[in-house]
Amino acid sequence: MKHFYFLLFTFFTFNLTHGQGLEDFTNSNATSSYSDSAFEGNNGITWSYIASRKGDDGTNEQGIELPALLLRGASYESKITSSAIPGGISNFSVNLYKGYTGGGDRQVELFINGVSKGTSTPFDDFSEYTFSVDNINISGNIVIEIVNTTPKQIIIDNISWTGFSTSCSVIFGQAQYSCEGNSIGDSNDFVTVSVPYTGLDAGITALTTTSGGSIGGDNPATTPDGTIVISGVSEGSGWDLVLNGGDCDGISTSGTTEVDFCDPIPNTCYDLSNGDESFELVAVATNSDSDVWANNSGTYTMNGYCGSGCSEISDTWLVFGPLDTTQTNDLTLAFNTAEQYGVTDLVVAYTEQYGGCPDLSQ
Numbered sequence: 001m002k003h004f005y006f007l008l009f010t011f012f013t014f015n016l017t018h019g020q021g022l023e024d025f026t027n028s029n030a031t032s033s034y035s036d037s038a039f040e041g042n043n044g045i046t047w048s049y050i051a052s053r054k055g056d057d058g059t060n061e062q063g064i065e066l067p068a069l070l071l072r073g074a075s076y077e078s079k080i081t082s083s084a085i086p087g088g089i090s091n092f093s094v095n096l097y098k099g100y101t102g103g104g105d106r107q108v109e110l111f112i113n114g115v116s117k118g119t120s121t122p123f124d125d126f127s128e129y130t131f132s133v134d135n136i137n138i139s140g141n142i143v144i145e146i147v148n149t150t151p152k153q154i155i156i157d158n159i160s161w162t163g164f165s166t167s168c169s170v171i172f173g174q175a176q177y178s179c180e181g182n183s184i185g186d187s188n189d190f191v192t193v194s195v196p197y198t199g200l201d202a203g204i205t206a207l208t209t210t211s212g213g214s215i216g217g218d219n220p221a222t223t224p225d226g227t228i229v230i231s232g233v234s235e236g237s238g239w240d241l242v243l244n245g246g247d248c249d250g251i252s253t254s255g256t257t258e259v260d261f262c263d264p265i266p267n268t269c270y271d272l273s274n275g276d277e278s279f280e281l282v283a284v285a286t287n288s289d290s291d292v293w294a295n296n297s298g299t300y301t302m303n304g305y306c307g308s309g310c311s312e313i314s315d316t317w318l319v320f321g322p323l324d325t326t327q328t329n330d331l332t333l334a335f336n337t338a339e340q341y342g343v344t345d346l347v348v349a350y351t352e353q354y355g356g357c358p359d360l361s362q
Contacts, residue, residue: 020160020161020162020163021042021045021085021087021159021160021161021162021163022042022158022159022160023045023047023082023158023159023160024042024067024157024158025041025055025067025068025069025157026042026067027039027040027041027042028041028047028067028069030049030052030053030054030067030070031054032053032054033053034051034052034076035051035052035053036048036049036051036052037049045082045083045085046082046083047080047081047082047083048080048081048082048083049069049071049078049079049080049081050076050077050078050079050080051071051072051076051077052069052070052071052078052080053069053070053072054066054067054069054070055067055068055069055070055099055155055156055157056068064095064128064155064157065157065158066157067157068097068155068156068157069155070099070153070154070155070156071099071108071148071153071155072148072153073148073150073151073152073153074147074148074149074150074151075151078147078148079145079146079147079148080145080146080156080159081143081144081145082144083143084141084142084143085141085142085144086140086141087142087163087164088137088138088140088142088163088164089112089136089137089138089144089161089162089163089164090135090136090137090161090162090163090165091132091133091134091135091136091162092110092112092117092132092133092134092136092144092160092161093130093131093132093158093159093160093161094108094110094130094131094157094159094160095128095129095130095131095156095157095158096108096120096123096129096130096131096154096155096156097126097128097129097154097155097156098123098124098125098126098152098154099152099153099154099155100152100153102152103124104124104150104151104152105122105123105124105150105152106122106123106124106150106152106153107119107120107121107122107148107149107150107154108120108146108147108148108149108154109146109149110131110133110144110145110146111144111145111146111147112136112142112143112144112145113138113142113143113238113253113254113255113256114143114145114254114255115238115239115240115254115255115256116238117133117136118133119149122150135250136252137164137166137250137251137252138164138251138252138253138254139164139166139171139172139251139253140164140172140173140174140253144161146159166247166248166251167247168201168243168246168247168248168251169199169200169201169248170197170198170199170200170204170243170248170251171197171198171199172195172196172241172251172253173195173196173197173198175193175194175196175253175255176193176194176196177191177192177194177257177261178191178192178194179191179235179261179262180192180231180232180262182262182263182264183262183263183264184263184264184284184285184313184315185260185263185313186235186236186259186260187234187235187236187237187259189235189261189262190231190232190233190234191234191235191257191261191262192229192230192232192233193213193229193230193231193233193239193241193255193257194217194228194229195228195229195230195253196226196227197218197220197225197226198224198225199220199225200220200221200222200223200224200225201220201221201243201246201247201248202221202246203221203245203246203247204219204220204221204243204244204245204246204248205221205244205245205246206244206245207220207228207241207242207243207244208241208242208244209230209239209240209241209242210240210242211230211233211234211237211238211240212232212233212234212237213230213231213232213233213239214230214231214232215229215230216228216229216230216231217229220243220248221245228241233257235257235258235259235260235261235262236257236258236259236260236261237256237257238254238255238256239254239255239256239257240252240253240254241253241254263315264284264285278295278298278320279293279295279300279318279319279320280317280318280319280320281293281294281295281300281317281318282316282317282318283314283315283316283317284315284316284317285314285315286314286315286316287304287310287312287313287314288307288310289305289306289307291304291314291316292314292316293316293317293318300318302314302316304344305341333348335348
């Protein structure tokens with residue numbers, strides 16, 4: 001039996017060497033129309049693209065060795081992103097070409113694990129350009145993302161990278177995050193990043209980060225198999241950790257936390273399995289007026305106004321379920337809604353694994 005719960009809410013010493021990767025778009029499914037899609041490229045890597053089309057629609061003045069991919073302008077958030085790629089990355093390159101004939105600079109930005117690693121030199125002619133970034137030096141799984149930064153179309157081809165290669169004795173593990181606060185809203189808390197490592201290398205002279213946090217924890221120059229800690233990283237921002245000195249010089253790891261990673265979870269749970277056929281009213285966080293949903297004869301109302309000049313978030317939920325849909329071929333939900341004094345999105349979510357507390361991760 002399949003049960004669905006519907007949730008409505010508002011927010012007021014060894015040597016590591018790896019080979020080389022190449023994506024030449026042979027398996028691309030891009031068409032003559034801009035679209036968001038994905039395809040399985042070389043070596044089983046999935047590439048997801050946004051607002052893109054096949055490269056030969058961009059007036060192939062340069063004699064590009066097709067196929068290729070054309071990215072639309074930055075206002076469409078056009079980009080291409082890989083799935084997780086094992087083996088890390090040392091060096092990167094991609095071929096760039098002008099899309100269409102309109103004047104204006106073409107440029108892309110490279111992100112590895114959500115952290116910017118550089119932008120290409122702007123150009124506005126029909127020559128072939130190679131955008132290269134060397135000595136990225138990130139171990140473990142990596143995600144490659146190429147983003148169009150200009151309003152003009154740009155064609156990309158032959159995404160190439162070399163795997164992580166080092167004689168450094170320190171190997172980074174998977175980073176873990178913990179919250180230093182739990183406030184409702186995006187990017188308003190600080191996060192502690194814990195990076196485990198194995199090995200020891202006495203040649204390391206310093207640990208650095210550009211993410212604005214403070215580095216603590218174990219020192220891989222003197223303590224084997226420990227954990228390096230970066231505290232005070234802003235929620236929703238990218239972070240990095242770089243080793244300096246000796247064979248480890250320039251080796252790094254990086255990542256990005258979600259913008260709402262530290263939002264609080266409800267402190268009250270509800271068992272809906274035998275409840276009445278009405279919404280459960282759940283308040284995760286209220287404003288200073290303690291505004292919550294109210295049920296008036298089947299009509300649910302919520303007033304988030306907290307006084308003149310007040311600007312506070314109310315995080316409140318309406319929860320209904322379970323619904324047995326095993327015999328249902330088509331399901332329609334209909335809501336009559338009304339709104340005054342502002343614009344607040346009504347979001348409808350559903351889950352098959354409701355744990356008893358509203359949680360978007362379900």
